[in-house]
Amino acid sequence: MEEDAILQKSLKWLRDLSKGNISHELEALTLEGLQIVHAKKGSIHCNFVVPTRASDPDGNWHVGAMATLIDDVAATAIYSVVDHVKLSLDFSISFYSTAKIQEEVEIEAKVIGEKGRLTQVVVEVTRKGNRELIALGKQWMASDKKGMKPSQ
Secondary structure (H helix, E strand, C coil): CCHHHHHHHHHHHHHHHHHCCCCCHHHHHHHCCCEEEEEECCEEEEEEECCHHHECCCCEECHHHHHHHHHHHHHHHHHHHHCCCCEEEEEEEEECCCCECCCEEEEEEEEEEEECCEEEEEEEEEECCCCCEEEEEEEEEECCCCCCCCCC
């Protein structure tokens, strides 16, 4: 399959997740309003305004909602390389700051390594404007079946 077609398929998958077309309600809530700014094979850059429904009691972006978004954007970057969704094996997030509701942030995911059926991705979440680091996600993903498709 042509490289651009795989990229477009991976971006459609992320858009469908954010609209709730192929996901659980939790994913649709946490990805609501995600805007893809730039994407290429192995890399995706998004803007996001933290929605009110993704807040903790203090009016900050709930860390669970942030983790879901990081996981899904990471999976999309990997999908654009290997043409299928993989399973998370090792997922860690370091939180450096908070983001408030209605604050605009940037999310950038980059595939940084592949070894057999394993793929590693790093996701940075930064404050729009000053690029202050909010969170850094690192993830290893693997497929249990060669060619696993998103619906599987």
